[in-house]
Amino acid sequence: MNYPSSRPFHRKPKKTLSRSNTRMSVLEYCERKYYLNYYTFALKQDTPDLWAEAQLLKWLKTVEMWIWEKSHFLLSDYLHALKKWEATDEKIAELKDNMRAEMRADFDYSRERDYSDREDFFGKFWLAEHFYWEWWDELLEPAIEKVCGNLDRFIESSWNQKVQDYFDSAKFVYVEHPRTPDFESMKVNIRKLPWLKDVSVLAWPDFWVTFSDTDFLILDWKSGKEELLDNSVSDQLKMYALKMLLKKWITSLDWVKIEAYEVYLDSMNAYGGILRQEDIDSIIAKVQHDVEEQKQFLVDQDPYKNQPVDLMMFRKTTSEKKCEECPFRSVCKKLD
Numbered sequence: 001m002n003y004p005s006s007r008p009f010h011r012k013p014k015k016t017l018s019r020s021n022t023r024m025s026v027l028e029y030c031e032r033k034y035y036l037n038y039y040t041f042a043l044k045q046d047t048p049d050l051w052a053e054a055q056l057l058k059w060l061k062t063v064e065m066w067i068w069e070k071s072h073f074l075l076s077d078y079l080h081a082l083k084k085w086e087a088t089d090e091k092i093a094e095l096k097d098n099m100r101a102e103m104r105a106d107f108d109y110s111r112e113r114d115y116s117d118r119e120d121f122f123g124k125f126w127l128a129e130h131f132y133w134e135w136w137d138e139l140l141e142p143a144i145e146k147v148c149g150n151l152d153r154f155i156e157s158s159w160n161q162k163v164q165d166y167f168d169s170a171k172f173v174y175v176e177h178p179r180t181p182d183f184e185s186m187k188v189n190i191r192k193l194p195w196l197k198d199v200s201v202l203a204w205p206d207f208w209v210t211f212s213d214t215d216f217l218i219l220d221w222k223s224g225k226e227e228l229l230d231n232s233v234s235d236q237l238k239m240y241a242l243k244m245l246l247k248k249w250i251t252s253l254d255w256v257k258i259e260a261y262e263v264y265l266d267s268m269n270a271y272g273g274i275l276r277q278e279d280i281d282s283i284i285a286k287v288q289h290d291v292e293e294q295k296q297f298l299v300d301q302d303p304y305k306n307q308p309v310d311l312m313m314f315r316k317t318t319s320e321k322k323c324e325e326c327p328f329r330s331v332c333k334k335l336d
């Protein structure tokens, strides 16, 4: 086996190093998974077959990830209708019917697809459960009902009225468009943090409210396990708050109030609170630490070139459970 090496690649990477919560979660999960997900191009020169397979695996979603994604889509569709005063009972029923049809079509496409076709993968949807030949047809209808149930719970909760009130009275309300992510607007203005030169920092909340020039609310929808059991503010929310401050070219909360919550669609429990200066200071320090950690995996520690060091420097997790659930498990075994 010729391992991908750290020598120069035929094709230069298109982007400088980026830092996002998702990316740091993958690095924490497993260093090799981080390599396979973010430095797939490095496989192409020495192992083109594995590169093609890894490119395909990057697009796999588990049913759990799919439920999360579709729940965001449906809630966003609903909130945009609410913003335009169009969220009637008929409209809500139509949105849910559309989502049911969309999920059934996606599922059929994923099940019938020829996975040996390595040329036809960009931007396409398929489930890890189908790729790995686990034909779990019984997962489809519960997944659809879970997605629709998440919207029902939101509408029945007190958050529905609060959001309507924000649309009525706030200066500005942003609702994300998760079907068409705008990567340019995800970038954080880091020019006030010069040590992040040559790095792209990405963060974008699901929903925010501008009550005035100095008063903001950030909401992030969550589906799945509740990770925070107290009212501390998560690092993700701190990052969103920092992004809002940096839009104003400041890092101080002296004259600004930011309140931020993660809202779990399963339970409609919300975790978070009013940001304190120490939250902002700690997330700035964390971003700096994260970027230094990411640079350890780069040739010359150069975020601008953004070329990975040798694959063998990216350690595999020792957790069998993580490997059992990892979309890259087929390629990973072949690299050993």
Ligand code: SF4
Residues within 6 Å of the ligand: 029, 030, 031, 032, 033, 036, 316, 317, 322, 323, 324, 326, 327, 328, 329, 332, 333
């Ligand atoms: S299969 Fe395991 S070791 Fe390999 S990339 Fe995935 S999590 Fe890491």
